[in-house]
Amino acid sequence: xxxxLAGTCWVAxxxxxxxxxxxxFDTVVLxxxxxxxxxxxxxxxxYEKHLAxxxxxxVEQLLKKEGLNVIMSRSRDVFIPLQDRSALGxxxxxxxxxxxxxxxxxxxxxxxxxxxxxxxxxxxxAAYIQAYLVQRTSMTNRGVKSAGFHVIRAxxxxxxxxxxxxxxxxxxxxxxxxxxxxxxKIAEGIAQGIIAFRKSK
Numbered sequence: 001x002x003x004x005l006a007g008t009c010w011v012a013x014x015x016x017x018x019x020x021x022x023x024x025f026d027t028v029v030l031x032x033x034x035x036x037x038x039x040x041x042x043x044x045x046x047y048e049k050h051l052a053x054x055x056x057x058x059v060e061q062l063l064k065k066e067g068l069n070v071i072m073s074r075s076r077d078v079f080i081p082l083q084d085r086s087a088l089g090x091x092x093x094x095x096x097x098x099x100x101x102x103x104x105x106x107x108x109x110x111x112x113x114x115x116x117x118x119x120x121x122x123x124x125x126a127a128y129i130q131a132y133l134v135q136r137t138s139m140t141n142r143g144v145k146s147a148g149f150h151v152i153r154a155x156x157x158x159x160x161x162x163x164x165x166x167x168x169x170x171x172x173x174x175x176x177x178x179x180x181x182x183x184x185k186i187a188e189g190i191a192q193g194i195i196a197f198r199k200s201k
Contacts, residue, residue: 043168097158
C-alpha cells in the first residue's frame, strides 16, 4: 500500500463514516501562515512563520510525489496580505486551499491539533486532514471546527481549510515541533488527509 495512504484501523473507520462524493482536483494551494514582520505565534526565537513554511514545504514535496500540482502562497520569508492569499485560492480551477498554522494559548495550557473550515463544502477536507494528522502524530484531537478566518471565508471557489499543527506556547509540543522528525510527521498527516479526500467517494 502507498505509504501516504497507510493508516490504522482507527483512521479507516473514521473516514468510512464520512459520507461524500468524489472530489476531483489536481491542484493544491498551500498557504504557510504569516511571514516577514508577521511572526505569528512566538516564544523566544521560535516563530510560527518559520514552522509553517517548513511544514508546507514538506507537504509540497509529498504531494508532488503523488502527481499533484502544488502552488505555494509563499515559499520564503515574505509577508503576503490575507486578501492575496484568498485570491490565490480562488484563482485556480479543480483545486483545494490548505492554510498551515501553529497555535498559541496565553496560559500555555493548550495542546493538540485542530482543523477549521467555514463553508460546509469544505468540511470533508477538514475532517480527512484532521483524522490523518492526529493518527500520524498522536497529538490530542481538538477536532474539526467551523470558523470565520479570512483565508477560508474569502476562498469561495474551492474547498478551503486552516490547520493548526500544535501549540507553540506548550513547552512539550514546542520541543517536538522543533525537530524535523516531528514536522515530517505533521506534513505526512496533512498530505495523507489530502490524498484520502481526493480518493474518497
